[in-house]
Amino acid sequence: MTVPSKPLLYEFEAMFDDAPHILERALDYWEDDRVGSVEEIAPALFHAHVAGSEETPYDVDIRLDGGDTGDETSHPRERHVMSAACTCPYHRTPYCKHVGAVLYALRARLEGDGGNPTTPDDETPVHESRPIVPKHVLDGICHRIEERIQQSDGRNVLFFWSTECLRQAERLRSGAEEPLIPAKEAGRMVLGPMDEYHRRRNLSDHDYDSGGPDEGAESQSWPASGETHRQGLYDDALSGLRTVVDNALHSTSYDDACFNLAICMQALAAFTNSVDDDYHELSNENDQLTDRIRCYMENVAAYADSPTSSIALGHIAKVAYEPDIQFYDPANAAMLLASACAFARYEDRAMWAYDVIDTALERLGPSHDGELPHDMLVAPRHVLHRYVQMAAYDLRRLAGDEAGCRELWDAYPSSDPLLLMHAVVLIRQRRFREAYHLVAGHLDRSMDPLDADRQIVRNGLLQGLLPHGWHSLLECCAEGMDDAERLAGVYRFVIVNGNDKADATYVGRLRRLIRLGGSSDEQWHDAARSLARECARNIAERIRTQPEIPWNAVGPNRRSSWRNPAYERLIVDERLSDAALTYCVTIDYPPLPLLKTMAIDHPQEARQVIYDALPVGALDANAVVPGTGRRGMDAHRTKYRQVAKQLRRYREVFGDEEMRGLARRIVEQYPNRRALRDELSFAL
Numbered sequence: 001m002t003v004p005s006k007p008l009l010y011e012f013e014a015m016f017d018d019a020p021h022i023l024e025r026a027l028d029y030w031e032d033d034r035v036g037s038v039e040e041i042a043p044a045l046f047h048a049h050v051a052g053s054e055e056t057p058y059d060v061d062i063r064l065d066g067g068d069t070g071d072e073t074s075h076p077r078e079r080h081v082m083s084a085a086c087t088c089p090y091h092r093t094p095y096c097k098h099v100g101a102v103l104y105a106l107r108a109r110l111e112g113d114g115g116n117p118t119t120p121d122d123e124t125p126v127h128e129s130r131p132i133v134p135k136h137v138l139d140g141i142c143h144r145i146e147e148r149i150q151q152s153d154g155r156n157v158l159f160f161w162s163t164e165c166l167r168q169a170e171r172l173r174s175g176a177e178e179p180l181i182p183a184k185e186a187g188r189m190v191l192g193p194m195d196e197y198h199r200r201r202n203l204s205d206h207d208y209d210s211g212g213p214d215e216g217a218e219s220q221s222w223p224a225s226g227e228t229h230r231q232g233l234y235d236d237a238l239s240g241l242r243t244v245v246d247n248a249l250h251s252t253s254y255d256d257a258c259f260n261l262a263i264c265m266q267a268l269a270a271f272t273n274s275v276d277d278d279y280h281e282l283s284n285e286n287d288q289l290t291d292r293i294r295c296y297m298e299n300v301a302a303y304a305d306s307p308t309s310s311i312a313l314g315h316i317a318k319v320a321y322e323p324d325i326q327f328y329d330p331a332n333a334a335m336l337l338a339s340a341c342a343f344a345r346y347e348d349r350a351m352w353a354y355d356v357i358d359t360a361l362e363r364l365g366p367s368h369d370g371e372l373p374h375d376m377l378v379a380p381r382h383v384l385h386r387y388v389q390m391a392a393y394d395l396r397r398l399a400g401d402e403a404g405c406r407e408l409w410d411a412y413p414s415s416d417p418l419l420l421m422h423a424v425v426l427i428r429q430r431r432f433r434e435a436y437h438l439v440a441g442h443l444d445r446s447m448d449p450l451d452a453d454r455q456i457v458r459n460g461l462l463q464g465l466l467p468h469g470w471h472s473l474l475e476c477c478a479e480g481m482d483d484a485e486r487l488a489g490v491y492r493f494v495i496v497n498g499n500d501k502a503d504a505t506y507v508g509r510l511r512r513l514i515r516l517g518g519s520s521d522e523q524w525h526d527a528a529r530s531l532a533r534e535c536a537r538n539i540a541e542r543i544r545t546q547p548e549i550p551w552n553a554v555g556p557n558r559r560s561s562w563r564n565p566a567y568e569r570l571i572v573d574e575r576l577s578d579a580a581l582t583y584c585v586t587i588d589y590p591p592l593p594l595l596k597t598m599a600i601d602h603p604q605e606a607r608q609v610i611y612d613a614l615p616v617g618a619l620d621a622n623a624v625v626p627g628t629g630r631r632g633m634d635a636h637r638t639k640y641r642q643v644a645k646q647l648r649r650y651r652e653v654f655g656d657e658e659m660r661g662l663a664r665r666i667v668e669q670y671p672n673r674r675a676l677r678d679e680l681s682f683a684l
Contacts, residue, residue: 006065006080006081006082007080007081008078008079008080008081008139009064009079009080009081009103009106009107009110010107010111010134010135011134011135011136012081012100012103012107013134013508013509013512014136014505015081015084015094015095015100015103016093016095016100016508017504017505017508018093018094019093019095020507020508020511020569020573021573022093022095022096022097022100023097023100023508023512024511024515025097025100026097026098026099026100026101026103026104027100027101027104027512027515029050029097029098029100029101030100030101030104030105034050034051034052034101035048035049035050035101035102035104035105036048036049036050036051036057038102038105038106038109044063044064044065044066044082045061045062045063046061046062046063046064046102046106047059047060047061047062048060048062048102048105048106050086050098050101050102052088052098058086058087058088058098059086059087060084060085060086060087060098060099060101060102061083061084061085061086062081062083062084062099062102062103062106063081063082063083063084064079064080064081064082065079065080065082066079079110081103084099084102084103085099086098086099133478133479133482133483133484133487133513134479134509134512134513134516135479136475136479136509137465137472137475137476137479138476138479138480140465141427141462141465141473141476142427142428144462144465145157145424145427145428145462146428148461149428151163151164153397153398156397156398157421157424157425157428157461158393158394158397158398159390159391159393159394159417159421159460159461160335160338160341160390160391160394161338161341161394161398165294165295165298165342166298168291168292168295168298169295169296169298169299169302172249172250172292172295172296172299173250173299173303175249175250176250177250177251177252178247178250178251180247180248180251180253180256180257180260181243181244181247181248181260183256183259183260183263186244186247186248186260186263186264187263187267188240189240189241189243189244190240190241190244190263190264190267191240191267192240193236193237193238193239193240193241194237194238194240194241194267194271196236196237197234197236197237197275198274234281234282237271238268238285241264241267241268244260244263244264245261245264245289245292247260248260248261248264248296249261249292249296252303254299254300254303254304254308254309254312255304255308255311255312255315257296257312258296258297258300258311258312258313258315258316259315261289261293261296261315261316262315262316262318262319264289265286265289265290265293265319265325265336266319266322266324266325268282268285268286268289269286269322269324269325269328269329269332270324272285272286272324272328272329273324273328283329286329286332287332290332290335290336291335293316293336293339294335294336294338294339294342297312297313297316297339297340297342297343298342300312300313300342301342301343301345301346301349302342302346306348306349309343309349309352310352313339313340313343313352313353313356316336316339317336317337317340317356317360319336320333320334320336320337320360321333321363326380326381326384327377327380327381328380330380330381330383330384330387331383331387333384333387334384334387334388334390334391335387337356337357337360337388337391338357338387338388338390338391338394340352340353340356340357340391340395341353341357341391341394341395341398344394344395344396344398344399345398345399350399353395353399354395354399357388357391357392357395358392360388360391361385361388361389361392364381364384364385364388365385366382366385369381386415386416386417389408389412389415389417389418390417390418390421392408393405393408393418393421396408409422414442414445416455416456416459417459417460417461419438419439419442420456420459420461420462420473421461422438423435423438423439423473424461424462426438427473427476427477427480430480432476432477432478432480432481433477433481435473435477436474436477436478436481436486439470439473439474439477440474442470443470443471443474449470449471450497452469452470453468453469453470453471454469455469456469456470457469467500467502468494471490471493471494474486474490475487475490475491478490484513484516484517487513488510488513488514491506491509491510491513492510492531492534494506494566495507495510495531495535495566495567495570496531496534496535496538496564496566496567497538497564498564498565498566498567499559499561499563499564499565500565501565503564503565503566504565504566504568504569506566507566507569507570507573508569508573510531511524511528511573514527525574528570528573528574528576529574529576531570532567532570532571532574532576532579535564535566535567535570535579536567536579536582536583538564539562539564539567539583539586542561542562543562543586546561546562547561548560548561548562549561562586563586563587567579567583568583568591568593568594571583571594571597572593572594572596572597575597575600576597577597577598577599577600577601577602578601578602580594580595580597580598580602581598581601581602581605584598584609589613590609592649592652592653595609595610595649595652595653596652596653599653599654603654606653606654607650607654610646610649610650610653613642613646613649614642614643614646614666615633615634615639615642615643616633617631617632617633617634617669618633618639618643618666618669619665619666619669620669621633621669621670632669632670633669633670635673635675637675637679640673640675640676640679640680641679643666643676643679643680644679644680644682644683647659647662647663647680647683650662651683659683660683660684662683663680663683663684664684666680667680667684
């Protein structure tokens with residue numbers, strides 16, 4: 001069991017996610033008035049007595065931080081629990097029920113008077129200020145939205161544009177300007193080293209194809225692509241390009257400089273697509289060049305005259321449509337088009353930006369898919385169109401075009417990025433009900449809500465804050481509305497469809513939410529049984545329609561799609577023995593808590609699970625080992641240790657006496673194996 005991180009005081013329940021039964025008992029202690037007066041005995045250090053099962057009460061100390069203001073005047077919603085300690089002897093979990101009870105009392109009293117510590121004479125009823133709906137995701141999302149605003153223009157949430165573009169543009173402008181390299185010379189400087197790279201590589205391939213270079217001759221070989229990155233030979237191929245780029249970025253001949261930059265962008269994209277870029281060196285070079293061009297366009301918008309601006313922007317927009325960029329690198333193609341947003345803040349030049357972006361919206365739309373020479377080009381075209389929608393939104397926001405933003409939302413109601421942005425805007429305005437209905441409507445229109453969720457788990461606006469996709473936004477909005485019923489609906493959805501260990505915490509959240517709503521333990525248990533039946537049906541559907549390991553699962557995502565950690569937590573917490581028996585059929589190696597739960601009403605089946613995990617022949621010396629023809633358990637220490645491991649699991653479920661009986665039964669099968677007896681000595 002891990003020690004929980006330091007949560008906000010009003011979210012302290014997260015400290016007990018691994019031990020929900022402890023939290024329930026803590027709530028009972030608080031409601032039974034077992035917590036004495038909470039006193040601040042030092043700055044941010046609170047002390048209270050809790051009446052336990054012994055005659056002498058236990059002492060509990062809670063230390064908070066200073067919150068956002070750095071001192072005790074911060075609102076309790078901003079203060080974190082830094083540490084907690086109790087004098088009771090309980091150490092099986094990081095925090096005991098006495099700590100939880102004091103945290104309930106401390107939170108209620110601090111919130112009751114706006115953040116000032118409660119004195120022993122305070123008569124404020126603690127139960128009246130108890131929060132109805134706990135806030136687990138709302139504040140994190142709202143905080144991230146404000147961060148994005150500060151990173152953007154200070155007024156709006158934007159997809160791509162930020163003040164960093166202006167800072168980088170100013171750095172470019174502060175550099176020394178050299179005479180601009182003529183376009184013809186720039187093309188020669190860019191393409192020459194690239195052609196030399198290809199010539200030498202082709203010569204190397206030819207030499208090896210014909211049996212290798214002549215003996216005694218100087219080797220003309222060109223290393224394989226994996227070696228070129230380590231030896232920096234791409235640097236030689238890109239030397240001319242980098243010179244031209246640096247020259248253009250510091251030039252005030254804006255239209256001709258943009259023409260040279262367009263040459264460089266097109267040449268680099270073509271070169272990248274002509275070689276193996278296993279280490280992504282050239283891909284990174286493309287990204288960096290695109291970003292530098294975007295920043296340079298800020299200088300063009302600010303300092304070039306209107307005709308020059310139009311020509312310069314035209315050069316950059318035109319190169320974005322090149323096939324090597326449009327179809328192979330749609331993200332950078334969109335960034336080149338998004339450089340038009342630099343002109344949005346200037347009334348006399350905003351028309352050029354609208355012309356570029358709106359033309360791209362129409363030209364790249366699905367209605368033109370039939371013009372593509374190959375169906376394989378449709379997917380990257382759609383990716384590019386989605387990026388351009390985001391650039392169009394930034395343009396309208398920067399131009400102060402609120403009506404244009406609404407028109408964009410109406411024109412593309414199924415666009416995930418625009419829908420997410422619309423919800424973010426509503427959340428920022430605290431219009432949680434509208435945001436909830438917006439997202440819920442989208443999910444209702446989706447053929448598969450889970451697939452719709454997966455589409456926005458990774459997003460550029462709230463990265464890492466939407467583990468359940470759109471349902472994380474529904475959770476945020478329900479918290480903002482203090483709507484316990486809708487929030488419970490989100491929790492149930494997450495529990496039923498859970499596949500990640502983090503989903504198990506939602507069982508405790510749902511339990512606390514229902515208990516805070518006034519439901520009894522029996523009512524919660526009935527609701528849990530109903531929820532478990534729904535989880536079981538969901539697991540059966542997964543087994544019928546999904547492979548156990550998804551084909552595209554890698555790294556930490558490579559796990560069985562048939563397992564549901566939230567369902568497992570529900571089974572264990574509510575002691576649903578029948579559900580454990582059914583669920584464990586789908587698991588090769590059920591975890592110990594599930595085995596214990598199964599053993600409540602189905603002890604023989606639980607024993608059989610452990611028997612099946614023993615090495616072949618452990619219980620029967622005459623058993624034939626499959627594939628070998630040999631009888632009995634292999635005489636290896638690893639097999640004996642496997643037996644020892646299962647015996648320890650057996651002891652946890654059925655106790656020492658039964659374990660010893662099983663151990664003796666195994667040893668009696670192999671009376672002459674001293675090593676086996678040594679490994680099992682703890683059980684004999």
